[in-house]
Amino acid sequence: EVQLVQxxxxxxKPGESLRISxxxxxxxxxxxxxxxxxxxxxxxxxxxxxxxxxxxYTKYSPSFQGxxxxxxxxxxxxxxxxxxxxxxxxxxxxxxxxHWNGDSSDWFDPWGQGTLVTVSS
Amino acid sequence: xxxxxxxxxxxxxxxxxxxxxxxxxSSDVGGYNYVSWYQQYPGKAPKFxxxxxxxxxxxxxxxxxxxxxxxxxxxxxxxxxxxxxxxYYCSSYTxxxxxxxxxxxxxxxx
Numbered sequence: 001e002v003q004l005v006q007x008x009x010x011x012x013k014p015g016e017s018l019r020i021s022x023x024x025x026x027x028x029x030x031x032x033x034x035x036x037x038x039x040x041x042x043x044x045x046x047x048x049x050x051x052x053x054x055x056x057y058t059k060y061s062p063s064f065q066g067x068x069x070x071x072x073x074x075x076x077x078x079x080x081x082x083x084x085x086x087x088x089x090x091x092x093x094x095x096x097x098x099h100w101n102g103d104s105s106d107w108f109d110p111w112g113q114g115t116l117v118t119v120s121s
Numbered sequence: 122x123x124x125x126x127x128x129x130x131x132x133x134x135x136x137x138x139x140x141x142x143x144x145x146x147s148s149d150v151g152g153y154n155y156v157s158w159y160q161q162y163p164g165k166a167p168k169f170x171x172x173x174x175x176x177x178x179x180x181x182x183x184x185x186x187x188x189x190x191x192x193x194x195x196x197x198x199x200x201x202x203x204x205x206x207x208x209y210y211c212s213s214y215t216x217x218x219x220x221x222x223x224x225x226x227x228x229x230x231x
Contacts (some may be wrong), residue, residue, distance in 0.1 A: 035220070037167075044124065044225040045159070045167065045210050061219050062122055095166055106155035106214055109169035109178065 002027045004034075004096050004112035011118045012086050019082035020115045022096030029077035030054040033099040035108060036070060036081045040092045050099055051079055086119045093117075125150065125211055125223035132229040138199040141226045143211030144192060149221055151192035155214035158187060158196045160207045161225075167210065171196060198228070206230045 007021040022034060035050040049060035053072040060070070072079040079096060094115045097108035126144040133139040143150065143158075150156055156174045159167035169178055171187035174194060184199045194213070198205055211223040 037222075045161075045212075045222040046124075047212070047220040047222055050220075059218055062217075097167075101155075101214070104154075105173050105176075107157050107169055107172035107178075108159070108167075108212070111166040111168075114166055 002098065002110055004098060004110060006094075006096060006112040006115045009116040009118070011120070013121055014085075014087055014119055016086050016119075017082070017084050018086055018117065019080050020094060020117065022079045022081075022112050024077045024079075024098065027098070030074050033101065034070075034072065034079040035097050035099040036068075036079075037095045037097060037108075037111075038064075038092045039095065039114075045095075048081070048094075053077075053079065086117075088119050088121075090117060091119045122215070122217070122219065122221055125213060125221055127209075127211060127223035127226045129224070130227045130229065132231055133198075133201045134231045135201050135203065137201050138197060139201060139228065141196045141198075141209055141211075141228070143194040143196070143213075143223045145194075145213055145221070146192055148216040149213040150189065150194050150211075152216060153214045154189070156187070156189060156194040157212045158185075159210045159212065161210065162207050170209075201230055203230050 033050045036048040038046045048064045051058045051070045053074045069082045096112040158171040161167045174189045175187040
C-alpha cells in the first residue's frame with residue numbers, strides 16, 4: 001500500500017526552528033512530487049509548495065515563499081518542511097501529499113496523516 | 122493568490138443529490154482541466170475523490186461526479202448517504218505553476 005508517514009506532533013516556542021518529515025513507501029519516491037499543505041485550526045486547506053525529489057526542484061506559493069523551506073532526501077524517501085524562526089501564526093496541521101502532474105493529469109494522493117505544529121510561549 | 126470560491130455549506134436529505142460549486146478565474150479553473158476534489162472528515166487527512174475535472178479514481182463511489190463550465194467546477198453527489206457528511210475541497214492548477222484550494226464546503230446530510 002502506498003503510504004506517506006509524517007513525523008509526530010511538535011510544540012515549540014516563537015523564534016525556534018523546526019523541521020518536520022514525510023516518508024514515502026511502496027512506490028518510486030522520485031517518480032512523484034511531494035506537496036505540503038497547511039490547515040490552520042478550523043480553516044481550509046492551503047497549498048504551500050512542492051518538491052520534485054528526483055532533482056530537489058521546488059516551487060512555493062507566494063504566500064509561503066521565504067517563510068518555509070521544502071527539501072527532500074531521495075536516499076531515504078523522505079521530504080521535509082522546515083522553519084528557521086517559528087511564529088504563533090504557524091500553529092496548524094501540516095499535511096504532505098504525493099503529487100502527480102504529468103500525462104495531462106494532476107492530483108494529490110495519498111496524503112500523510114498530518115503533523116500538528118503548535119507554537120506558543 | 123486567492124482561494125477558489127466554494128459555498129461554506131450545503132445540505133441535503135438521504136437519497137437526494139447535491140452540487141458543490143468551485144469558482145475561480147481563467148488563470149486557474151477556467152484555464153486548465155486540472156481540477157480535483159477532496160473529502161475530509163473531522164480530524165482526518167483529506168481523501169482524493171475526483172481528478173482532471175471529472176475522472177474518478179478507483180475505489181471512489183460512482184455517486185461522486187465532477188464537471189466544469191467556464192471558470193466554475195462542480196462536484197455532484199447523488200443518492201446522498203449519511204457517510205457523505207464531511208468537508209469538501211476543490212483544487213486547481215494555476216497559470217503561475219502553483220496550486221490553489223477552495224475555501225471548503227461543509228456538507229450536512231439532514
